[in-house]
Amino acid sequence: MRESVALHGRDRLHYRIANPWQQPLGRIEAFLRPIELDPQSYVLVHGARLLSAAPVGLDRRLGIVTETHHLQELSRRRRARLQLRALLPPRERLAGAVCCLVDGRRWQSSYYHWFLDCLPRLLAAADHEQRCGEAVRLLLPASLSRWQEHSLQLLGIEPGRHLAQRPVGGGGIAVDRLIGYVAHRWQRLGNAPFDAASPWAIGRLADQLSRAVAATGSALPRRLYLSRRGVATRQVANEAELLALLEPHGFVAVQCERLSLSEQIALFRGASHLVAPHGASLTNLIHAREARVLELFQEDHGVRPDFFQLAMIRGLDYRHAVSAVCAESGHSLVNLGQVSDFLAQTL
Numbered sequence: 001m002r003e004s005v006a007l008h009g010r011d012r013l014h015y016r017i018a019n020p021w022q023q024p025l026g027r028i029e030a031f032l033r034p035i036e037l038d039p040q041s042y043v044l045v046h047g048a049r050l051l052s053a054a055p056v057g058l059d060r061r062l063g064i065v066t067e068t069h070h071l072q073e074l075s076r077r078r079r080a081r082l083q084l085r086a087l088l089p090p091r092e093r094l095a096g097a098v099c100c101l102v103d104g105r106r107w108q109s110s111y112y113h114w115f116l117d118c119l120p121r122l123l124a125a126a127d128h129e130q131r132c133g134e135a136v137r138l139l140l141p142a143s144l145s146r147w148q149e150h151s152l153q154l155l156g157i158e159p160g161r162h163l164a165q166r167p168v169g170g171g172g173i174a175v176d177r178l179i180g181y182v183a184h185r186w187q188r189l190g191n192a193p194f195d196a197a198s199p200w201a202i203g204r205l206a207d208q209l210s211r212a213v214a215a216t217g218s219a220l221p222r223r224l225y226l227s228r229r230g231v232a233t234r235q236v237a238n239e240a241e242l243l244a245l246l247e248p249h250g251f252v253a254v255q256c257e258r259l260s261l262s263e264q265i266a267l268f269r270g271a272s273h274l275v276a277p278h279g280a281s282l283t284n285l286i287h288a289r290e291a292r293v294l295e296l297f298q299e300d301h302g303v304r305p306d307f308f309q310l311a312m313i314r315g316l317d318y319r320h321a322v323s324a325v326c327a328e329s330g331h332s333l334v335n336l337g338q339v340s341d342f343l344a345q346t347l
Helices: 026-031 076-086 111-118 121-132 146-154 199-212 239-249 261-269 280-287 306-313 336-346
Strands: 002-008 040-051 056-058 092-100 136-140 162-164 173-181 223-226 251-254 273-277 292-298 317-325
Touching: 002 121, 002 199, 026 306, 040 076, 040 121, 056 076, 056 173, 092 121, 111 146, 111 280, 121 136, 121 173, 121 199, 146 199, 146 261, 199 261, 199 280, 199 306, 223 239, 239 251, 239 336, 261 280, 273 280, 273 336, 280 292, 280 306, 292 306, 292 336, 306 317, 317 336
Parallel strands: 092 136, 092 173, 136 162, 223 251, 223 273, 273 292, 292 317
Antiparallel strands: 002 040, 040 056, 040 173
Protein backbone atom coordinates (compact mmCIF):
# COMPACT_ATOMS: atom_id res chain seq x y z
CA MET A 1 0.00 0.00 0.00
CA ARG A 2 1.14 3.52 -0.82
CA GLU A 3 0.11 6.78 0.79
CA SER A 4 0.86 10.17 -0.69
CA VAL A 5 1.32 12.79 2.03
CA ALA A 6 1.15 16.51 1.21
CA LEU A 7 3.85 18.80 2.60
CA HIS A 8 3.51 22.10 0.73
CA GLY A 9 1.45 23.52 -2.11
CA ARG A 10 2.53 24.91 -5.46
CA ASP A 11 5.06 27.75 -5.58
CA ARG A 12 4.83 30.31 -8.39
CA LEU A 13 8.18 31.89 -9.22
CA HIS A 14 9.51 34.51 -11.59
CA TYR A 15 13.26 34.95 -11.21
CA ARG A 16 15.15 37.87 -12.72
CA ILE A 17 18.84 38.42 -13.32
CA ALA A 18 21.15 41.38 -13.67
CA ASN A 19 23.31 40.82 -16.75
CA PRO A 20 25.35 44.02 -17.16
CA TRP A 21 27.95 42.43 -19.46
CA GLN A 22 25.40 40.61 -21.67
CA GLN A 23 26.84 37.22 -20.77
CA PRO A 24 25.49 33.95 -22.19
CA LEU A 25 22.65 32.73 -20.01
CA GLY A 26 22.88 29.00 -20.75
CA ARG A 27 20.28 27.05 -18.80
CA ILE A 28 19.61 30.02 -16.49
CA GLU A 29 17.40 31.35 -19.29
CA ALA A 30 14.82 28.63 -18.64
CA PHE A 31 14.24 30.10 -15.18
CA LEU A 32 13.64 33.68 -16.36
CA ARG A 33 9.94 33.26 -17.07
CA PRO A 34 7.01 32.62 -14.73
CA ILE A 35 7.13 29.02 -13.57
CA GLU A 36 4.97 26.92 -11.30
CA LEU A 37 6.51 24.19 -9.18
CA ASP A 38 4.87 20.88 -8.39
CA PRO A 39 3.36 20.54 -4.90
CA GLN A 40 5.73 19.05 -2.36
CA SER A 41 4.69 15.63 -1.10
CA TYR A 42 6.22 12.32 -0.11
CA VAL A 43 5.20 8.72 -0.42
CA LEU A 44 4.84 6.24 2.45
CA VAL A 45 5.09 2.66 1.17
CA HIS A 46 3.99 -0.18 3.44
CA GLY A 47 5.78 -3.49 2.93
CA ALA A 48 8.47 -2.16 0.60
CA ARG A 49 11.68 -3.70 -0.68
CA LEU A 50 15.01 -1.96 -1.30
CA LEU A 51 17.12 -3.65 -3.96
CA SER A 52 20.60 -3.14 -5.46
CA ALA A 53 23.65 -1.23 -4.23
CA ALA A 54 22.10 2.05 -5.35
CA PRO A 55 18.78 1.31 -3.64
CA VAL A 56 15.61 1.19 -5.71
CA GLY A 57 12.34 0.77 -3.85
CA LEU A 58 9.52 -1.57 -4.87
CA ASP A 59 6.06 -1.85 -3.36
CA ARG A 60 4.13 -5.04 -2.62
CA ARG A 61 2.70 -5.09 -6.13
CA LEU A 62 6.23 -4.87 -7.57
CA GLY A 63 5.72 -1.27 -8.67
CA ILE A 64 8.86 0.89 -8.73
CA VAL A 65 8.96 3.61 -6.07
CA THR A 66 10.19 6.33 -8.43
CA GLU A 67 11.09 8.66 -5.54
CA THR A 68 14.04 6.36 -4.81
CA HIS A 69 15.63 6.68 -8.26
CA HIS A 70 14.60 10.05 -9.70
CA LEU A 71 16.46 11.25 -12.78
CA GLN A 72 17.09 7.67 -13.82
CA GLU A 73 15.24 5.83 -16.55
CA LEU A 74 15.20 2.15 -15.67
CA SER A 75 15.35 -0.09 -18.70
CA ARG A 76 12.69 -2.77 -19.10
CA ARG A 77 15.35 -5.38 -18.48
CA ARG A 78 16.47 -3.79 -15.21
CA ARG A 79 12.88 -3.34 -14.04
CA ALA A 80 12.18 -6.99 -14.75
CA ARG A 81 15.32 -8.10 -12.88
CA LEU A 82 14.40 -6.00 -9.85
CA GLN A 83 10.84 -7.34 -9.88
CA LEU A 84 12.09 -10.93 -10.06
CA ARG A 85 14.47 -10.30 -7.15
CA ALA A 86 11.61 -8.88 -5.11
CA LEU A 87 9.90 -12.27 -5.36
CA LEU A 88 12.80 -13.86 -3.46
CA PRO A 89 12.86 -13.98 0.34
CA PRO A 90 14.52 -10.83 1.73
CA ARG A 91 18.05 -11.12 3.05
CA GLU A 92 17.38 -8.52 5.75
CA ARG A 93 14.39 -6.89 7.44
CA LEU A 94 14.09 -3.38 8.81
CA ALA A 95 11.25 -2.83 11.24
CA GLY A 96 9.43 0.47 11.54
CA ALA A 97 9.80 3.49 9.29
CA VAL A 98 12.92 4.05 7.19
CA CYS A 99 14.00 6.97 4.98
CA CYS A 100 16.84 6.36 2.52
CA LEU A 101 19.44 9.11 2.13
CA VAL A 102 21.56 7.09 -0.29
CA ASP A 103 21.20 8.73 -3.69
CA GLY A 104 20.30 6.36 -6.48
CA ARG A 105 22.94 7.94 -8.73
CA ARG A 106 25.57 7.59 -5.98
CA TRP A 107 26.11 11.33 -5.90
CA GLN A 108 25.65 11.57 -2.12
CA SER A 109 29.39 12.15 -1.57
CA SER A 110 29.07 15.48 -3.41
CA TYR A 111 28.65 18.48 -1.10
CA TYR A 112 26.06 20.02 -3.42
CA HIS A 113 23.99 16.88 -3.91
CA TRP A 114 24.08 15.99 -0.22
CA PHE A 115 22.46 19.31 0.68
CA LEU A 116 20.14 19.64 -2.31
CA ASP A 117 19.11 16.04 -2.97
CA CYS A 118 19.70 14.02 0.21
CA LEU A 119 19.15 16.12 3.35
CA PRO A 120 15.76 17.55 2.27
CA ARG A 121 14.40 14.01 2.65
CA LEU A 122 14.62 14.62 6.40
CA LEU A 123 11.67 17.01 6.03
CA ALA A 124 9.49 14.06 5.05
CA ALA A 125 10.89 11.97 7.91
CA ALA A 126 10.15 14.77 10.38
CA ASP A 127 6.60 15.15 9.06
CA HIS A 128 5.97 11.41 9.47
CA GLU A 129 7.29 11.52 13.02
CA GLN A 130 5.03 14.45 13.87
CA ARG A 131 1.95 12.91 12.26
CA CYS A 132 2.39 9.34 13.45
CA GLY A 133 4.58 9.60 16.55
CA GLU A 134 6.96 7.05 15.06
CA ALA A 135 10.71 7.59 15.00
CA VAL A 136 12.21 7.25 11.53
CA ARG A 137 15.56 5.58 11.01
CA LEU A 138 17.82 6.69 8.18
CA LEU A 139 19.60 4.49 5.66
CA LEU A 140 22.89 6.32 5.13
CA PRO A 141 26.07 5.82 3.08
CA ALA A 142 28.30 3.25 4.77
CA SER A 143 31.09 5.83 5.04
CA LEU A 144 30.22 9.42 5.97
CA SER A 145 32.58 12.36 5.64
CA ARG A 146 33.08 14.70 8.59
CA TRP A 147 30.86 17.37 7.08
CA GLN A 148 28.10 14.81 6.44
CA GLU A 149 28.25 13.63 10.05
CA HIS A 150 28.30 17.25 11.20
CA SER A 151 25.24 18.12 9.11
CA LEU A 152 23.26 15.28 10.66
CA GLN A 153 24.33 16.37 14.15
CA LEU A 154 23.23 19.96 13.46
CA LEU A 155 19.85 18.66 12.30
CA GLY A 156 19.40 16.68 15.52
CA ILE A 157 19.86 13.21 14.01
CA GLU A 158 21.27 10.97 16.73
CA PRO A 159 23.66 8.12 15.80
CA GLY A 160 21.12 5.61 17.12
CA ARG A 161 18.93 6.40 14.11
CA HIS A 162 21.71 5.67 11.59
CA LEU A 163 21.56 2.55 9.44
CA ALA A 164 24.70 2.00 7.38
CA GLN A 165 23.85 0.97 3.84
CA ARG A 166 25.63 -2.06 2.48
CA PRO A 167 25.06 -4.22 -0.59
CA VAL A 168 22.45 -6.90 0.03
CA GLY A 169 21.91 -9.52 -2.65
CA GLY A 170 19.01 -11.83 -3.33
CA GLY A 171 15.65 -10.42 -2.28
CA GLY A 172 17.22 -7.29 -0.81
CA ILE A 173 15.90 -5.50 2.28
CA ALA A 174 12.29 -5.72 3.43
CA VAL A 175 11.14 -2.43 4.99
CA ASP A 176 7.96 -2.14 7.03
CA ARG A 177 7.40 1.48 6.01
CA LEU A 178 9.56 3.25 3.42
CA ILE A 179 9.49 7.06 3.12
CA GLY A 180 10.40 8.50 -0.29
CA TYR A 181 10.73 12.21 -1.04
CA VAL A 182 12.40 14.38 -3.69
CA ALA A 183 12.76 18.17 -3.33
CA HIS A 184 15.07 18.89 -6.27
CA ARG A 185 15.27 17.75 -9.92
CA TRP A 186 11.72 16.43 -9.72
CA GLN A 187 9.43 18.77 -11.66
CA ARG A 188 6.99 16.67 -13.65
CA LEU A 189 3.54 18.27 -13.65
CA GLY A 190 3.91 21.98 -14.39
CA ASN A 191 6.00 24.19 -16.64
CA ALA A 192 9.12 24.43 -14.45
CA PRO A 193 12.53 23.13 -15.59
CA PHE A 194 13.05 19.59 -14.32
CA ASP A 195 15.78 20.67 -11.90
CA ALA A 196 13.97 23.56 -10.25
CA ALA A 197 14.58 23.45 -6.49
CA SER A 198 11.83 23.97 -3.95
CA PRO A 199 12.23 27.31 -2.10
CA TRP A 200 10.10 25.87 0.68
CA ALA A 201 12.33 22.81 1.18
CA ILE A 202 15.63 24.70 0.83
CA GLY A 203 14.42 27.44 3.16
CA ARG A 204 13.31 24.96 5.83
CA LEU A 205 16.61 23.06 5.67
CA ALA A 206 18.73 26.24 5.74
CA ASP A 207 16.81 27.66 8.70
CA GLN A 208 17.26 24.47 10.71
CA LEU A 209 20.99 24.42 10.06
CA SER A 210 21.37 28.12 10.86
CA ARG A 211 19.50 27.83 14.16
CA ALA A 212 21.87 25.05 15.22
CA VAL A 213 24.99 27.22 14.76
CA ALA A 214 25.43 29.89 17.40
CA ALA A 215 26.54 33.38 16.46
CA THR A 216 30.32 33.66 16.69
CA GLY A 217 31.83 36.15 19.09
CA SER A 218 34.73 36.96 16.79
CA ALA A 219 34.57 39.23 13.76
CA LEU A 220 34.43 37.27 10.50
CA PRO A 221 35.33 38.63 7.07
CA ARG A 222 32.27 39.79 5.16
CA ARG A 223 33.78 39.99 1.67
CA LEU A 224 34.82 36.57 0.44
CA TYR A 225 36.63 35.12 -2.55
CA LEU A 226 36.11 31.35 -2.76
CA SER A 227 39.30 29.82 -4.12
CA ARG A 228 39.46 26.50 -5.98
CA ARG A 229 43.22 26.17 -5.60
CA GLY A 230 42.69 23.04 -3.51
CA VAL A 231 40.82 21.14 -6.24
CA ALA A 232 42.04 19.81 -9.56
CA THR A 233 39.58 21.38 -12.01
CA ARG A 234 38.33 24.86 -12.95
CA GLN A 235 40.88 26.79 -10.97
CA VAL A 236 41.49 30.46 -11.77
CA ALA A 237 44.69 30.71 -13.81
CA ASN A 238 45.11 34.43 -13.04
CA GLU A 239 44.14 34.13 -9.39
CA ALA A 240 47.10 36.23 -8.19
CA GLU A 241 45.96 39.15 -10.34
CA LEU A 242 42.35 38.64 -9.23
CA LEU A 243 43.33 38.73 -5.56
CA ALA A 244 45.43 41.84 -6.16
CA LEU A 245 42.21 43.48 -7.36
CA LEU A 246 39.98 42.14 -4.56
CA GLU A 247 42.14 42.35 -1.45
CA PRO A 248 42.41 46.19 -1.31
CA HIS A 249 38.60 46.15 -1.01
CA GLY A 250 38.69 43.87 2.03
CA PHE A 251 38.13 40.53 0.32
CA VAL A 252 39.60 37.44 1.97
CA ALA A 253 40.42 34.24 0.07
CA VAL A 254 38.72 31.18 1.57
CA GLN A 255 39.02 27.47 0.81
CA CYS A 256 35.77 26.04 2.14
CA GLU A 257 37.04 22.47 2.20
CA ARG A 258 39.42 23.51 5.00
CA LEU A 259 36.58 24.73 7.24
CA SER A 260 34.13 22.83 9.39
CA LEU A 261 30.48 22.95 8.39
CA SER A 262 29.65 25.25 11.32
CA GLU A 263 32.44 27.61 10.25
CA GLN A 264 31.10 27.69 6.70
CA ILE A 265 27.55 28.41 7.89
CA ALA A 266 28.72 31.25 10.12
CA LEU A 267 30.93 32.70 7.39
CA PHE A 268 28.26 32.73 4.68
CA ARG A 269 25.56 33.90 7.08
CA GLY A 270 27.46 37.14 7.58
CA ALA A 271 28.84 37.59 4.05
CA SER A 272 28.08 40.82 2.21
CA HIS A 273 29.99 40.04 -1.03
CA LEU A 274 30.99 36.76 -2.68
CA VAL A 275 33.18 36.28 -5.74
CA ALA A 276 33.58 32.65 -6.70
CA PRO A 277 34.25 30.26 -9.56
CA HIS A 278 31.37 27.86 -10.16
CA GLY A 279 31.78 24.99 -7.71
CA ALA A 280 30.39 23.13 -4.72
CA SER A 281 31.43 25.80 -2.20
CA LEU A 282 28.59 27.95 -3.54
CA THR A 283 26.15 25.43 -2.05
CA ASN A 284 26.68 27.51 1.08
CA LEU A 285 24.57 30.25 -0.51
CA ILE A 286 21.69 28.55 1.30
CA HIS A 287 23.10 30.15 4.47
CA ALA A 288 23.63 33.65 3.03
CA ARG A 289 21.24 36.45 3.95
CA GLU A 290 22.21 39.61 2.13
CA ALA A 291 25.19 38.86 -0.09
CA ARG A 292 25.99 40.25 -3.50
CA VAL A 293 27.26 37.38 -5.61
CA LEU A 294 29.48 37.17 -8.69
CA GLU A 295 29.68 33.60 -10.03
CA LEU A 296 32.51 32.93 -12.49
CA PHE A 297 31.83 30.25 -15.10
CA GLN A 298 34.46 28.66 -17.31
CA GLU A 299 33.24 28.87 -20.91
CA ASP A 300 33.84 25.20 -21.76
CA HIS A 301 31.84 24.11 -18.69
CA GLY A 302 28.61 25.89 -19.57
CA VAL A 303 26.39 28.32 -17.66
CA ARG A 304 24.38 26.36 -15.14
CA PRO A 305 21.41 27.38 -12.99
CA ASP A 306 22.31 25.59 -9.74
CA PHE A 307 23.63 28.49 -7.70
CA PHE A 308 21.58 31.13 -9.49
CA GLN A 309 18.56 29.30 -8.08
CA LEU A 310 19.97 29.29 -4.56
CA ALA A 311 20.74 33.00 -4.81
CA MET A 312 17.17 33.73 -5.93
CA ILE A 313 15.67 31.52 -3.21
CA ARG A 314 17.67 33.40 -0.57
CA GLY A 315 16.89 36.82 -2.04
CA LEU A 316 20.49 37.65 -2.99
CA ASP A 317 21.87 40.07 -5.60
CA TYR A 318 23.34 37.79 -8.28
CA ARG A 319 25.54 38.39 -11.33
CA HIS A 320 27.60 36.03 -13.44
CA ALA A 321 30.53 36.23 -15.84
CA VAL A 322 31.90 33.69 -18.31
CA SER A 323 35.68 33.26 -18.32
CA ALA A 324 37.91 32.20 -21.20
CA VAL A 325 40.06 29.08 -20.88
CA CYS A 326 43.82 29.38 -20.41
CA ALA A 327 45.51 27.45 -23.22
CA GLU A 328 48.42 26.33 -21.01
CA SER A 329 46.57 25.12 -17.91
CA GLY A 330 43.00 24.54 -19.05
CA HIS A 331 41.79 26.68 -16.14
CA SER A 332 39.79 29.93 -16.17
CA LEU A 333 41.13 33.31 -17.20
CA VAL A 334 38.87 35.70 -15.33
CA ASN A 335 38.03 39.02 -16.99
CA LEU A 336 39.35 41.47 -14.40
CA GLY A 337 37.46 44.35 -16.00
CA GLN A 338 34.15 42.64 -15.23
CA VAL A 339 35.21 42.01 -11.63
CA SER A 340 36.19 45.67 -11.34
CA ASP A 341 32.74 46.65 -12.65
CA PHE A 342 31.10 44.34 -10.10
CA LEU A 343 32.99 46.05 -7.29
CA ALA A 344 32.00 49.49 -8.59
CA GLN A 345 28.35 48.45 -8.83
CA THR A 346 28.03 46.79 -5.41
CA LEU A 347 30.49 48.36 -2.94
